[in-house]
Amino acid sequence: MVAGNPHSRAAAAHPRDSGHFRGPTSTLSQKVSVLPACTQRTFADCAAGTGLRAYREHASLGGLRFARASAGPKPNPHCHGPTGPRPNTVRRRIVDFQIVQAFFMLGFVAMAAGTLWFYLERNDLKPEHRSVATYAAVITFIAAIMYYVMKDVVKFPGGEITAADVDATLPLRYIDWLLTTPLLLVEFALIVALAGALKKGLLTKLIIADLVMIVFGYLGEIGTPGSVTNWLFFGISTLGWLYIVYVVFTLKLGADAPAHVSRAVGIMKWFVIAGWAIYPIGTATQEFIELGGGDAALAISIAAIIYVIADVLNKVGFGLIAVRAAKQS
Structure with a gap:
């Protein structure tokens, strides 16, 4: 229009x-x-x-x-x-929002497809390893539900929306992350356990740090851009993520760990380190564009697309690696 x-x-x-x-x-x-x-x-x-x-x-x-x-x-x-x-700006903005709407639908389809695949793969695993596929399916199922709701919030397909509609998906995203990121860490712990390297209390520490990261990240998102409290919340959230990175990166497997498990744990470490880093990068990109007096609508749209890509990689991709390792065990 x-x-x-x-x-x-x-x-x-x-x-x-x-x-x-x-x-x-x-x-x-x-x-x-x-x-x-x-x-x-x-x-x-x-x-x-x-x-x-x-x-x-x-x-x-x-x-x-x-x-x-x-x-x-x-x-x-x-x-x-x-x-x-300008008329050209109006037309460009409509196209920009249509791209964002399409990405939300893409997120839903990817999560739904991942859920179905993990469910079907579950029966191919040994009974003692089926929990890996179960966790992977639950994670993507939760994400699929949230993306189904979010695609309606942004009025896919082709509804007339503003940047405010895109930004309204923020609480839904954090509900998703609050539920799924601890489950991703549980899934990681299950694969580490296949190598016999899961130490007592390790998972509890990781989940507590994860909750700190998510809760303070949300407080930073809803605060005033550039304020002292906003930077404080962002800093605390980042420290929670850095602690997770430290614990995961310094985790050592035994010399007798199966090669396929060691390979899977190594890949999953990089999902947590590099894959999870995409989220603060998206938030920081949005903050700096807005603080620099840039187009707030463009900033919100870019961040939304970054989050969709990161979610698909970190939930579906993470699950694929875990299920493959369980299948080979």
Whole structure:
């Protein structure tokens, strides 16, 4: 959907004293109301030079990122004089959001397919090893449910959405991670146990560090960008992840460990170290784009796509390695 020409004579001829166009500009206001990235209020603010920063003040999501205030007006690169967003920018934003919507659907399909595959593979394992496939299937099943809900939140396929709709998936993501990341560590411990190297208390320590990482990561996400508390929460969350990396990386298998188990544990270590690092990279990318005065909608869209890719790799890929090791044992 492409809005009408925002350079119309009516748009430039009437005042915007309350943030809404008046009088004979009602037709323009109706067109503005269907723009995917702006409301009528923010379209007028865009002409005043506040753009998405004003949108962050007025689009409340119950404490999420778009409810946070942003001090002072700042020129919006998507504003073109007193007439609002350029038509090309509007069309680009629609395409950007369609890509994001498609990625959420891709996440659901990948998780659902992974669940089915792990369930079918379970019967090919020895009874004492079937719990590996069970955990892998449960992890992807939870993720599939959450992605099914999230794809509806972003109105797939082709619904008109704003960056606020994409950002509204944030609590759902953290519910997913709060449930699935401890299970991923349990799955890792099961493979380590095949080599006889699982020490008492190791899994408990990893899960506690994981919960610290997730909980404080969420607090950092809903805080004010650039604030001291935000950086503090982000730092604590990162420390939790670094502790997990340290414990996993320093884990030593016995010399008598089967070669296929040693190989699987080595690969799974890199999933935890490198694969899990994708999440803070996505969060940091979004934060720095916003703090630098960039396009907040673009920042949120990029982070959402990064999270989908990371979820598929770390849940489905991790499970594939674990099930393969169990099958060879």
